[in-house]
Amino acid sequence: MHEFTIAVESIDSSGAQSVFHAAVDELARRYGPGADDQRSMVDELREPEGFFLVARAAAHLAGGVGVRPIADPRQRIGEIKRLWVRPDLRRQGLAEALMASALHEAQTRGFLEIYLETGDRQPEAHALYQKMGWTPVEAFPAPALSHPSAFLFMTHL
Numbered sequence: 139m140h141e142f143t144i145a146v147e148s149i150d151s152s153g154a155q156s157v158f159h160a161a162v163d164e165l166a167r168r169y170g171p172g173a174d175d176q177r178s179m180v181d182e183l184r185e186p187e188g189f190f191l192v193a194r195a196a197a198h199l200a201g202g203v204g205v206r207p208i209a210d211p212r213q214r215i216g217e218i219k220r221l222w223v224r225p226d227l228r229r230q231g232l233a234e235a236l237m238a239s240a241l242h243e244a245q246t247r248g249f250l251e252i253y254l255e256t257g258d259r260q261p262e263a264h265a266l267y268q269k270m271g272w273t274p275v276e277a278f279p280a281p282a283l284s285h286p287s288a289f290l291f292m293t294h295l
Contacts, residue, residue: 157202161222182206208282218254255288
C-alpha cells in the first residue's frame, strides 16, 4: 500500500499537465480520438476560477482531478474533470481520496454544487460515483452542456 500526497498544482505545471494528458490519452483509448475538447478546458482549470489537484506517491505522479466552473458564475456550480489514477495504483483508494479532496477544495473556494459526467466505457468510474453517494441527474444546469450519452451526477457541498 502506498502513501499519497494530494495538493493543488497549477494546471500549467509539468505534473498537472502530465496527469491531465494521461487522462485525455485514456479517454481517447476508450472512446476514440477527439473524444475530448481539451484546449478550452485547460483555461477553465486555471486558478482562481478552477483548480487541479495532483496526487503523488513517494514524489512520483500518481493521479489527479480538476474542478472547473460551469453555468452562471454567480451560481457557484462546478464540474469534476479528468479524474485519473495511474493504472498500477488503482483500487487502493486514491480515486476516492482525490474526489474527497476536490470536494473539500471546491467547498473552500465557495462552490455550492458539483456535477460530473462519465461514459459507458468507464464502468469503474460509474461505480465509484454511485458508491460515494453522488446523485444521478438528467442534465447539467443551463447553459452548461454535457455529452448526450453520458451518465450525469451531482452533489451538494
